[in-house]
Amino acid sequence: MKVAVVMGGTSPEHHVSLASGKGIAAAVTELGHTAVPLVIDQQGDWAVGLHEAIDLLRSVDVVLIGLHGEYGEDGRLQGFLDQLKVKYVGSGVLASAxxxxxxxxxxxxxxxxxxVTPGVRLFGAETTDTEAAIQKLKAADVEFPVFVKPANGGSSFGVGRATDLASLADAIAAAAELDPQVLVEKEMxxxxxxxxxxxxxxxxxxxxxxxxxxxxxxxxxxxxxxxxxxxxxxxxxxxxxxxxxxxxxxxxxxxxxxxxxxxxxxxxxxxxxxxxxxxxxxxxxxxxxxxxxxxxxxxxxxxxxxxxxxxxxxxxxxxxxx
Incomplete structure (x- = not known):
C-alpha cells in the first residue's frame, strides 16, 4: 500500500513528532509498503505546498498521523482528511478534540x-488573577502543592509545580503562554x-x-x-x-x-x-x-x-x- 506519514506541526511537540514520524515511516517501509513522508512546519505550512499535499494525500491508501498536540491530535487534521475522503489511523474528529x-x-x-485527578480550569482573566485562582481551588478543596499545565498539550511542555502563591502565579503565566485554558490540579x-x-x-x-x-x-x-x-x-x-x-x-x-x-x-x-x-x-x-x-x-x-x-x-x- 501507499502510506502517507504526516509529522511536524505547530505545537511545542514539533520535534517529538518528527522523531515519531521518522520511526513510523521506517516501519512502513520495513512492512513492504511505500512511505510518503509529509512534513508540516512550525508555522503550519505543508513543506511540499498545500495543493501538492492534497494531491499526495488523495493518492494514498491510508494516512498515519505522527503529529502531537494542537493542529494534529485535536481533530483539525482529522476533519481535513475526512473532507478529502482519505482513511487515517486513530480517532476521528470528536474523540480527538x-x-x-x-x-x-x-x-x-x-x-x-x-x-479523575481533582482540579480546576482557569480561563481568560482568571489566568492573571491569582487570588481568584486561589478561591477556585479552595472551592474545589484543592490545596498546595498543585500542578499547573496547559489544558491542551503534551510532553509536559508548560507544566509547573506550585507550592505557594508566588510559584502559582509564575506557573499559571508559563502555562498560559501555550494555551488560554490552564489546569490547576492536586498533586497526586x-x-x-x-x-x-x-x-x-x-x-x-x-x-x-x-x-x-x-x-x-x-x-x-x-x-x-x-x-x-x-x-x-x-x-x-x-x-x-x-x-x-x-x-x-x-x-x-x-x-x-x-x-x-x-x-x-x-x-x-x-x-x-x-x-x-x-x-x-x-x-x-x-x-x-x-x-x-x-x-x-x-x-x-x-x-x-x-x-x-x-x-x-x-x-x-x-x-x-x-
Missing part, C-alpha cells in the same frame, strides 16, 4: 463515574502507571502490559527533560508490579475510557495510583508518542509485538474501517 482537551476529557469521564502522591490500548482490524480492542514510570530523581517531576533527555535516569517498568486485582481494574478502566470518549485505533491512558490503592485517570493520549523509545511501542513490545508489528496493525485497522 475531546481527548486533547484535558478539562473536557475529565468532565466527560467524571460524568460517567470514572475517577502515589504511582504513575500507563496503559496502551490498541484496536485490531477485526474490531476487537486490547490493552497491552502496564508500564510504571520511575522518573529521574534529579528532576522535580516527570517533565520534558525526564522524558526525552538522552542522559535521563527515568525508568519504565513493564509490566508494572501490581497485584492481579488492580491490574484488571486498570485494564477495564482503560477500555471504558477508550469507549466513553469514542476512540478508535489507539490510545494511551495514564493513571495515578493513590496511596490507598485507588486508581484515578490523569489523561488520555489519542496519538501517543511513537518514537522507537516511546512508552506505547515499549508496552506492546512486552506483549510480543515489534514496532513494525504495531504499525502494521494500525494500518490494517484504519484500512478496514468503513
Amino acid at each position: 475531546v481527548g486533547l482537551d484535558k478539562h473536557l476529557t475529565k468532565s466527560v469521564l467524571r460524568s460517567h463515574g470514572i475517577a 502522591i502515589g504511582r504513575e502507571i500507563d496503559l496502551a490500548v490498541l484496536q485490531f482490524p477485526d474490531g476487537r480492542v486490547e490493552v497491552g502490559p502496564s508500564l510504571e514510570i520511575i522518573s529521574d530523581p534529579a528532576q522535580p517531576f516527570f517533565n520534558a527533560t525526564a522524558k526525552y533527555d538522552a542522559d535521563s535516569a527515568t525508568q519504565f517498568l513493564i509490566p508494572a508490579p501490581v497485584d492481579p486485582e488492580l491490574a484488571e481494574q486498570l485494564r477495564r478502566t482503560a477500555l471504558e475510557v477508550f469507549d466513553v470518549l469514542g476512540c478508535t485505533g489507539l490510545a494511551r491512558v495514564d493513571f495515578f495510583i493513590e496511596a490507598d490503592g485507588k486508581p484515578v485517570v490523569n489523561e488520555i493520549n489519542t496519538l501517543p508518542g511513537f518514537t522507537p523509545a516511546s512508552q506505547f511501542p515499549r508496552m506492546w513490545a512486552a506483549a510480543g509485538y515489534s514496532y513494525a508489528d504495531v504499525v502494521g496493525v494500525l494500518i490494517d485497522t484504519a484500512v478496514a474501517k468503513p
Whole structure:
C-alpha cells in the first residue's frame, strides 16, 4: 500500500513528532509498503505546498498521523482528511478534540463515574488573577502543592509545580503562554502507571502490559527533560508490579475510557495510583508518542509485538474501517 506519514506541526511537540514520524515511516517501509513522508512546519505550512499535499494525500491508501498536540491530535487534521475522503489511523474528529482537551476529557469521564485527578480550569482573566485562582481551588478543596499545565498539550511542555502563591502565579503565566485554558490540579502522591490500548482490524480492542514510570530523581517531576533527555535516569517498568486485582481494574478502566470518549485505533491512558490503592485517570493520549523509545511501542513490545508489528496493525485497522 501507499502510506502517507504526516509529522511536524505547530505545537511545542514539533520535534517529538518528527522523531515519531521518522520511526513510523521506517516501519512502513520495513512492512513492504511505500512511505510518503509529509512534513508540516512550525508555522503550519505543508513543506511540499498545500495543493501538492492534497494531491499526495488523495493518492494514498491510508494516512498515519505522527503529529502531537494542537493542529494534529485535536481533530483539525482529522476533519481535513475526512473532507478529502482519505482513511487515517486513530480517532476521528470528536474523540480527538475531546481527548486533547484535558478539562473536557475529565468532565466527560467524571460524568460517567470514572475517577479523575481533582482540579480546576482557569480561563481568560482568571489566568492573571491569582487570588481568584486561589478561591477556585479552595472551592474545589484543592490545596498546595498543585500542578499547573496547559489544558491542551503534551510532553509536559508548560507544566509547573506550585507550592505557594508566588510559584502559582509564575506557573499559571508559563502555562498560559501555550494555551488560554490552564489546569490547576492536586498533586497526586502515589504511582504513575500507563496503559496502551490498541484496536485490531477485526474490531476487537486490547490493552497491552502496564508500564510504571520511575522518573529521574534529579528532576522535580516527570517533565520534558525526564522524558526525552538522552542522559535521563527515568525508568519504565513493564509490566508494572501490581497485584492481579488492580491490574484488571486498570485494564477495564482503560477500555471504558477508550469507549466513553469514542476512540478508535489507539490510545494511551495514564493513571495515578493513590496511596490507598485507588486508581484515578490523569489523561488520555489519542496519538501517543511513537518514537522507537516511546512508552506505547515499549508496552506492546512486552506483549510480543515489534514496532513494525504495531504499525502494521494500525494500518490494517484504519484500512478496514468503513
